[in-house]
Each structure stands twice: as structure tokens, then as C-alpha cells.
Amino acid sequence: xxxxxxxxxxxxxxxxxxxxxxxxxxxxxxxxxxxxxxxxxxxxxxxxxxxxxxxxxxxxxxxxxxxxxxxxxxxxxxxxxxxxxxxxxxxxxxxxxxxxxxxxxxxxxxxxxxxxxxxxxxxxxxxxxxxxxxxxxxxxxxxxxxxxxxxxxxxxxxxxxxxxxxxxxxxxxxxxxxxxxxxxxxxxxxxxxxxxxxxxxxxxxxxxxxxxx
Amino acid sequence: xxxxxxxxxxxxxxxxxxxxxxxxxxxxxxxxxxxxxxxxxxxxxxxxxxxxxxxxxxxxxxxxxxxxxxxxxxxxxxxxxxxxxxxxxxxxxxxxxxxxxxxxxxxxxxxxxxxxxxxxxxxxxxxxxxxxxxxxxxxxxxxxxxxxxxxxxxxxxxxxxxxxxxxxxxxxxxxxxxxxxxxxxxxxxxxxxxxxxxxxxxxxxxxxxxxxx
Amino acid sequence: xxxxxxxxxxxxxxxxxxxxxxxxxxxxxxxxxxxxxxxxxxxxxxxxxxxxxxxxxxxxxxxxxxxxxxxxxxxxxxxxxxxxxxxxxxxxxxxxxxxxxxxxxxxxxxxxxxxxxxxxxxxxxxxxxxxxxxxxxxxxxxxxxxxxxxxxxxxxxxxxxxxxxxxxxxxxxxxxxxxxxxxxxxxxxxxxxxxxxxxxxxxxxxxxxxxxx
Amino acid sequence: xxxxxxxxxxxxxxxxxxxxxxxxxxxxxxxxxxxxxxxxxxxxxxxxxxxxxxxxxxxxxxxxxxxxxxxxxxxxxxxxxxxxxxxxxxxxxxxxxxxxxxxxxxxxxxxxxxxxxxxxxxxxxxxxxxxxxxxxxxxxxxxxxxxxxxxxxxxxxxxxxxxxxxxxxxxxxxxxxxxxxxxxxxxxxxxxxxxxxxxxxxxxxxxxxxxxx
DNA sequence: CATGAATGAGAATTCATTCAT
DNA sequence: TATGAATGAATTCTCATTCAT
Numbered sequence: 068x069x070x071x072x073x074x075x076x077x078x079x080x081x082x083x084x085x086x087x088x089x090x091x092x093x094x095x096x097x098x099x100x101x102x103x104x105x106x107x108x109x110x111x112x113x114x115x116x117x118x119x120x121x122x123x124x125x126x127x128x129x130x131x132x133x134x135x136x137x138x139x140x141x142x143x144x145x146x147x148x149x150x151x152x153x154x155x156x157x158x159x160x161x162x163x164x165x166x167x168x169x170x171x172x173x174x175x176x177x178x179x180x181x182x183x184x185x186x187x188x189x190x191x192x193x194x195x196x197x198x199x200x201x202x203x204x205x206x207x208x209x210x211x212x213x214x215x216x217x218x219x220x221x222x223x224x225x226x227x228x229x230x231x232x233x234x235x236x237x238x239x240x241x242x243x244x245x246x247x248x249x250x251x252x253x254x255x256x257x258x259x260x261x262x263x264x265x266x267x268x269x270x271x272x273x274x275x276x277x278x279x280x
Numbered sequence: 281x282x283x284x285x286x287x288x289x290x291x292x293x294x295x296x297x298x299x300x301x302x303x304x305x306x307x308x309x310x311x312x313x314x315x316x317x318x319x320x321x322x323x324x325x326x327x328x329x330x331x332x333x334x335x336x337x338x339x340x341x342x343x344x345x346x347x348x349x350x351x352x353x354x355x356x357x358x359x360x361x362x363x364x365x366x367x368x369x370x371x372x373x374x375x376x377x378x379x380x381x382x383x384x385x386x387x388x389x390x391x392x393x394x395x396x397x398x399x400x401x402x403x404x405x406x407x408x409x410x411x412x413x414x415x416x417x418x419x420x421x422x423x424x425x426x427x428x429x430x431x432x433x434x435x436x437x438x439x440x441x442x443x444x445x446x447x448x449x450x451x452x453x454x455x456x457x458x459x460x461x462x463x464x465x466x467x468x469x470x471x472x473x474x475x476x477x478x479x480x481x482x483x484x485x486x487x488x489x490x491x492x493x
Numbered sequence: 494x495x496x497x498x499x500x501x502x503x504x505x506x507x508x509x510x511x512x513x514x515x516x517x518x519x520x521x522x523x524x525x526x527x528x529x530x531x532x533x534x535x536x537x538x539x540x541x542x543x544x545x546x547x548x549x550x551x552x553x554x555x556x557x558x559x560x561x562x563x564x565x566x567x568x569x570x571x572x573x574x575x576x577x578x579x580x581x582x583x584x585x586x587x588x589x590x591x592x593x594x595x596x597x598x599x600x601x602x603x604x605x606x607x608x609x610x611x612x613x614x615x616x617x618x619x620x621x622x623x624x625x626x627x628x629x630x631x632x633x634x635x636x637x638x639x640x641x642x643x644x645x646x647x648x649x650x651x652x653x654x655x656x657x658x659x660x661x662x663x664x665x666x667x668x669x670x671x672x673x674x675x676x677x678x679x680x681x682x683x684x685x686x687x688x689x690x691x692x693x694x695x696x697x698x699x700x701x702x703x704x705x706x
Numbered sequence: 707x708x709x710x711x712x713x714x715x716x717x718x719x720x721x722x723x724x725x726x727x728x729x730x731x732x733x734x735x736x737x738x739x740x741x742x743x744x745x746x747x748x749x750x751x752x753x754x755x756x757x758x759x760x761x762x763x764x765x766x767x768x769x770x771x772x773x774x775x776x777x778x779x780x781x782x783x784x785x786x787x788x789x790x791x792x793x794x795x796x797x798x799x800x801x802x803x804x805x806x807x808x809x810x811x812x813x814x815x816x817x818x819x820x821x822x823x824x825x826x827x828x829x830x831x832x833x834x835x836x837x838x839x840x841x842x843x844x845x846x847x848x849x850x851x852x853x854x855x856x857x858x859x860x861x862x863x864x865x866x867x868x869x870x871x872x873x874x875x876x877x878x879x880x881x882x883x884x885x886x887x888x889x890x891x892x893x894x895x896x897x898x899x900x901x902x903x904x905x906x907x908x909x910x911x912x913x914x915x916x917x918x919x
Numbered sequence: 920c921a922t923g924a925a926t927g928a929g930a931a932t933t934c935a936t937t938c939a940t
Numbered sequence: 941t942a943t944g945a946a947t948g949a950a951t952t953c954t955c956a957t958t959c960a961t
Binding site: 497501534535539 | 944945946947948
């Protein structure tokens with residue numbers, strides 16, 4: 068029961084995710100999702116009480132995944148600056164590859180219920196950076212004034228770095244993306260690095276995987 | 281004639297703005313705006329051909345103002361880092377004060393037509409910073425690898441810095457705002473400052489200034 | 494599936510037809526049709542993408558039927574003049590019986606999309622006559638200068654003949670209708686008959702048959 | 707007063723006419739007419755109590771003109787067949803040249819109030835033909851069964867002859883028009899001519915003028 | 920008298936949600 | 941349980957008509 072139900076739920080969420088990736092939240096309609104999942108509309112309502120709830124869980128699941136990747140990186144060995152850059156690179160690289168999905172998660176339509184989830188995860192991601200920054204400050208490799216602001220700004224910086232150049236629906240070459248990711252990572256690090264700035268680590272080492280299909 | 285029409289247009293835009301400030305774009309419906317403006321729905325259509333156009337102009341007018349303020353600051357005298365910080369501060373301070381409006385302008389749902397306008401202005405804001413960075417590099421007060429990436433990241437950083445903490449409808453004290461604005465400005469500057477970093481405030485003093493909580 | 498959908502579509506078209514029959518295209522509104530069909534407005538949109546499409550199909554289905562009847566007759570055995578008269582008679586008789594519907598189909602207001610369909614079918618009806626005239630000319634039973642003009646004029650003649658006397662919403666006795674139909678058929682035939690004219694009825698007998706009034 | 711008012715009324719009607727010629731009844735909106743007349747909407751209401759009334763008078767005035775031209779031709783000297791052909795030619799030629807206007811008068815949108823006017827004039831035109839046919843019958847140059855039907859069919863024939871080939875907005879060369887007009891006139895005559903058919907008179911002799919600007 | 924901005928009823932269309940099968 | 945047709949409230953947009961200036 069619960070097992071089967073869990074499967075169905077994640078099937079539906081996956082369908083919703085693919086819909087949003089292709090057309091943004093604008094296209095996220097119950098009909099569309101049902102079609103993408105190969106089920107009837109009514110079925111969705113057996114697993115999710117409302118569209119808002121579906122959206123909320125969608126945002127939640129995507130964010131959750133990002134969060135856990137970053138948390139893992141943050142828990143790695145090594146100096147904080149290295150891990151910070153790695154985290155930024157990872158997030159940026161994944162966002163780049165996920166196309167419109169990442170964009171939709173930060174900048175697109177939301178009803179209040181979804182906004183809540185978004186804020187919750189945003190806060191948790193911030194927490195990851197906060198922890199990193201805090202550790203870096205302790206080991207004197209990073210220098211930050213306000214942990215909250217800094218982590219938020221870092222998030223904004225690499226998000227904008229990702230979506231800014233990419234008008235929705237544009238493609239970039241792998242090389243371009245790699246370069247951009249690197250620039251972004253450097254930018255973020257420099258903003259918080261203690262002088263003399265830590266040398267950037269080579270890319271790809273920490274680039275785990277792209278954002279879920 | 282045109283003068284009177286201009287007045288009416290801006291009256292309606294003002295009404296729309298107030299609607300968005302209170303309830304976000306979600307509440308921006310033709311009848312809501314009409315009610316807020318104290319006119320009939322049809323009247324709006326005398327001045328704006330469609331809701332999309334109204335939205336676009338709303339976003340445009342708000343963004344335009346921000347943009348011109350920043351352009352003004354960027355053209356001032358003085359070293360680039362100072363102007364850069366001033367521009368960031370200005371935007372952040374104004375955005376904080378505008379409450380939900382800024383949030384809506386930066387991050388909320390919209391149709392493609394409006395999104396266009398939003399992206400256009402974001403790009404222009406980026407351009408302002410690009411110019412500043414370029415000047416700073418020339419005078420060796422700033423240090424950036426890639427102008428495009430850096431300016432984009434700065435834009436993202438301070439925008440997220442503003443809307444990140446701003447759960448829609450939250451209030452902050454004047455002091456908190458002032459502090460946040462300052463943090464954001466410092467963050468942005470440090471990311472691009474040439475070593476030894478220009479210090480808006482003495483580093484030691486602020487290194488301890490983390491929020492008590 | 495498709496079968497059930499087809500049924501529903503034709504149910505809706507039938508409802509639309511009855512609305513038009515009673516009140517002309519003027520009354521053809523989505524809620525009127527919905528009411529006539531005993532469904533909710535939204536339901537119509539499951540089967541027709543827009544009002545224009547519904548109208549177009551309505552006109553199309555009615556015209557299609559007329560067209561196929563005439564084509565059938567035109568393909569029969571026998572001399573062209575006989576078939577020509579039969580075709581005209583058939584159309585006129587059916588149109589008279591359909592009341593305001595025929596009027597609406599032939600002469601009433603519509604949007605461009607519907608007008609297209611209407612014109613297309615008119616043209617096809619013309620084509621039927623063109624073929625008949627061509628055959629008649631070959632067998633020397635008909636005499637026409639220009640096939641296109643003649644077939645078009647015939648179409649116009651009997652259509653006007655039908656809707657001309659039909660002020661929307663007027664009733665006529667069966668006998669009156671039969672007479673009118675016959676007159677129209679004779680008129681059309683005579684315009685293209687080769688001398689000596691084929692006489693459907695002896696000329697002297699009918700020369701006096703003008704309506705008593 | 708009345709004189710000045712009459713002038714204004716006809717100015718407005720003229721404007722309405724030009725609007726319909728260009729865009730059909732679909733474009734006949736109070737705003738559009740006002741613009742075309744160079745007056746304010748309110749002004750129209752000083753001279754016409756409603757849009758319906760304006761439409762009715764528009765149809766009336768156009769029809770009136772046609773009617774009087776035909777009446778004049780019908781009253782000329784000469785055998786009925788000649789005058790009949792002349793009348794058809796005149797109407798057809800004028801209709802061809804008037805473009806969409808003629809089309810709008812017979813085949814386009816109408817509210818019930820306008821329909822009345824149209825029917826009234828249609829009847830009067832029919833009367834003209836009836837008279838001609840009646841005279842022709844008396845002098846044994848024409849042969850008709852039912853005067854009403856025949857006159858209606860004639861009207862339909864040449865109207866369709868005019869609008870059938872002309873998809874709205876198409877242009878035809880002067881030569882093409884002349885030829886078509888002639889074909890139509892011949893067609894109509896033959897439908898009612900007594901055998902042996904009267905020879906067609908040369909065109910242009912009776913082509914008075916085109917439908918009012 | 921003329922103006923034209925304002926009105927607001929009316930019509931089309933969308934889409935989350937329900938419920939009979 | 942699953943289905944997907946049906947629902948109908950909500951929203952945008954149009955345009956004849958009115959009325960203060």
C-alpha cells in the first residue's frame with residue numbers, strides 16, 4: 068500500500084518536474100501533469116489533495132536533492148574555501164544543465180503555499196553556506212561580516228550567474244558552461260575569501276551530477 | 281489631452297503598483313486594479329490595450345526608476361569601488377523600503393511578455409555594473425576575470441540579498457535594514473575588489489558584527 | 494471513446510443548430526448552446542476549441558449534407574436538365590422546411606472563419622452545377638455561354654429564391670412551399686435550357702398560375 | 707436647424723458607409739464611425755438614437771439609391787427585355803464596383819431592426835422587376851410563371867454572380883468585370899425571355915454610375 | 920451643441936476540482 | 941482504485957451608451 072503509493076507519488080512528481088522543465092510553472096496544469104504521467108487527472112487527486120500541494124512537494128523534492136548534494140560536499144574534508152567553491156560549482160553546474168527547471172524554482176510563479184516550501188529550503192541551503200562560512204572564519208581562510216547575508220548573496224550570485232545569461236530556452240556549449248561555472252565559483256569565493264585569496268581548486272573534481280532528470 | 285491621458289495612465293499604474301505591493305502579481309486583476317483606481321474596468325482598456333501590457337509597463341516603470349538611479353550613481357565622480365558600493369546600497373535600500381513590490385518585481389510570476397521586460401532591465405542593470413567594473417579595472421582598484429560574469433553575479437547577489445530575507449509581507453526595523461544593506465554592499469565589493477581590498481569599514485570592527493542571535 | 498466523443502460532438506452541434514434555427518447566429522452564444530444541450534459551458538470546450546470552430550463546423554455540417562444530396566442527384570441517370578431541376582428542387586424544398594436555419598446558413602452574420610466555410614461550400618455547390626451544365630452542353634440539352642457565371646448565378650438564384658420570401662420566422666403552407674420550389678426550379682432551368690426549352694410543365698398551363706393575391 | 711441637421715445626418719451616414727465598405731458590418735462600431743466622420747461618438751447620438759437605427763438608415767439609404775436607379779431604368783422606353791437587362795447590368799456593374807459594400811448589404815450581419823429595412827427594400831426592388839416582367843409578359847417578349855419568384859431569383863442570380871467569384875477583398879480588372887456583368891445579364895434575361903430569346907443589347911449604354919462612394 | 924472619457928453589462932475562455940462509472 | 945467527462949467560478953476583454961464639461 069504505502070509502498071505502492073509512494074511509487075505513484077514519485078512518478079507523479081517526476082511527471083510534474085518534466086512539465087515544469089519544459090514549460091515552466093505556467094504549463095503545470097493538472098491535465099498536463101496527468102498526461103505526462105500517463106494517468107488520469109482524477110488519479111493525481113488520489114495522491115495529492117490539491118494542485119498547490121503538488122507544487123509544494125515538487126519544489127520540495129527538487130530543492131531537497133540540491134540541498135543534500137550540497138550538504139554532502141560541505142561535510143567533506145578540506146579547507147572551507149575549497150568546499151565552498153565546490154558547492155557553488157556543483158549547484159551552478161547542475162542548474163545550468165537542468166535548464167528551465169532551476170529557473171522555475173527560483174524565479175517563477177508561486178502560490179503562497181509553494182512559497183513557504185521555497186523559503187524553507189532556501190533557508191536550509193543558506194544554512195549549509197553559513198556553516199561553511201563559519202568554519203572558514205574559524206580557520207581564518209574566510210572572512211565574512213554577516214553569515215546570513217553572505218550566504219544569501221552567494222546563492223543569488225550563482226543563481227543569477229546561471230539564469231542571467233540564459234534567456235529561457237537558450238542552449239550553451241559544454242565549454243561555455245564550464246567556463247561560466249568556474250567564473251561564478253571564483254566570484255563567490257573572492258567575495259568571502261580572506262586575503263590572500265585561496266587559489267581556486269580545479270573544476271570537475273566535485274561536480275557530482277546534474278539536477279535530477 | 282495627452283497630458284491628461286498621461287496622468288490617467290500613471291494613476292492607473294499607481295493603482296496597479298499598490299495592488300501588487302499588497303498582494304503580489306497574483307492579485308493583479310483588471311477588476312482589482314480598477315477598484316484600486318476607483319474606475320470601471322473598461323477604463324483601464326482605454327489606456328492599456330491588455331493586461332499583459334499593463335503589467336509590462338508596471339514592471340518597466342518601476343525598473344526604469346531603479347535603473348536610472350543606479351546609472352546616475354555610476355556616472356558620479358570618484359573611485360569605481362565607491363560608486364559600486366553606492367549603487368548597490370541605493371538599490372538595496374530602496375528595495376527594502378518598497379516591501380513586497382520589489383519582491384514582485386524581482387521574483388514573482390508573470391507572463392512571458394512581462395518576463396521580457398524584467399529580463400531586459402536586469403540586463404541593463406548588469407551593464408551598469410559592467411561599466412563600473414571596467415573602469416575599476418582600468419584604475420586598478422577592481423579585479424575581475426570576466427566582466428560579464430562578475431556584473432551578472434553582482435546583480436544576482438544584491439537582488440537575492442534583498443528578496444532572500446524578505447518573506448513576502450515581513451517587516452524589518454530600520455536598523456536591521458540598514459545593516460543588511462551595508463552587508464550586501466560589502467559583499468559585492470569584496471568579490472571584485474583588488475587586493476589590498478578597499479575597505480568601506482574597517483575589517484576588524486565588522487568581523488565581529490554578526491547578528492547577536 | 495472516439496465514438497462517444499463523436500456522439501457528444503454531434504449532440505452539441507445539434508443543440509447549436511436548434512439555437513440558430515430559433516434565433517439565428519445572433520443567439521448562438523456558448524451559454525445558450527450549453528443550455529440547449531443541457532451541459533455546462535466548459536463542456537463545449539472539451540469538444541470544440543472555440544466558438545468560431547463550433548460555428549464553422551455547424552455551417553459545415555449543414556452545408557455538407559446539402560452538398561452531398563445535390564451531388565447524389567447530379568450523378569443520377571438521365572438528361573442534365575432533369576437532374577438540374579431535381580437538384581434545385583431538392584435544395585429549395587429542404588431549405589424551406591428548415592425554416593430560419595437555411596436563412597442563417599445562407600445569409601447571416603458570421604465571423605471570417607465561418608464565412609470561409611460558407612463560401613467554400615457555396616463554391617462546391619456551384620461546381621456541382623457547373624458539371625451538370627457541362628454535361629448538358631455536351632448533349633445539347635443546355636446552352637450556356639460561361640459555365641462559371643451560369644453555375645454561380647443558378648446557385649444565387651435558388652438561394653435567394655429560398656431566403657428571399659423567408660422573412661426570418663415566417664411560416665408558409667405546404668402548398669405554397671411546393672409551388673415556390675417548383676417556380677424556382679423552372680426559373681433556373683429556363684435560364685440555361687437550349688431552345689426549344691425543355692418544359693417541366695406545359696408553358697401555357699403555368700403561364701397563368703400566378704398567385705391569386 | 708433641420709437643414710443643418712440633415713447635412714450632419716448624411717455626413718454620418720456617409721462615414722458609416724465608408725466604414726462598411728472597408729470592413730463590413732463587423733467594423734461598424736460607433737467609435738469607428740465617429741472617427742471616420744471626424745466627430746465624437748456622442749455626436750452620433752444626437753442624430754441617431756441608437757446604433758441599430760444608424761444601421762437601418764444606412765442600409766436604407768444605400769438601397770434607396772439602387773432602387774431609384776433601377777426604377778428609372780425600368781421606366782425608360784423600349785421593350786421590357788432590354789430594360790430588364792439594363793437594370794441587371796446597372797445593378798451588377800455598380801455592385802462590382804462598390805466592393806464589399808454591396809456584399810455587406812445582402813449577406814452580412816444584421817440585427818432584426820436592420821433586417822426589416824433590408825426586407826422592405828428587397829421587396830421594392832422585387833416590385834421593379836415584377837413590373838418589368840409583367841410588362842414583358844403583356845407584350846409577349848417575356849415569359850414567367852410566378853412574378854415574385856422570378857424577380858427574387860433574378861436578384862439572387864446577379865447578386866451571387868457579383869459576390870460569388872469575388873472573395874471579399876479581391877480585385878478584378880475592368881474587362882473581367884464587364885464580361886461578368888454581361889454574362890449575368892444574359893443569364894437573367896434568358897431565364898425569363900420568351901422564345902426566341904431577345905438579342906442582348908450592347909452593354910455600357912445603360913450603366914449609369916457606380917454605387918455611391 | 921459637441922466632446923470623448925467613463926461606464927458596466929455581456930460574452931468567450933480557462934482550469935482546478937469532483938464524481939459517476 | 942482508476943478514469944476522464946463534466947462542472948462552473950473566475951477572469952479577460954469589448955463596445956453601445958451616457959453625461960459632465
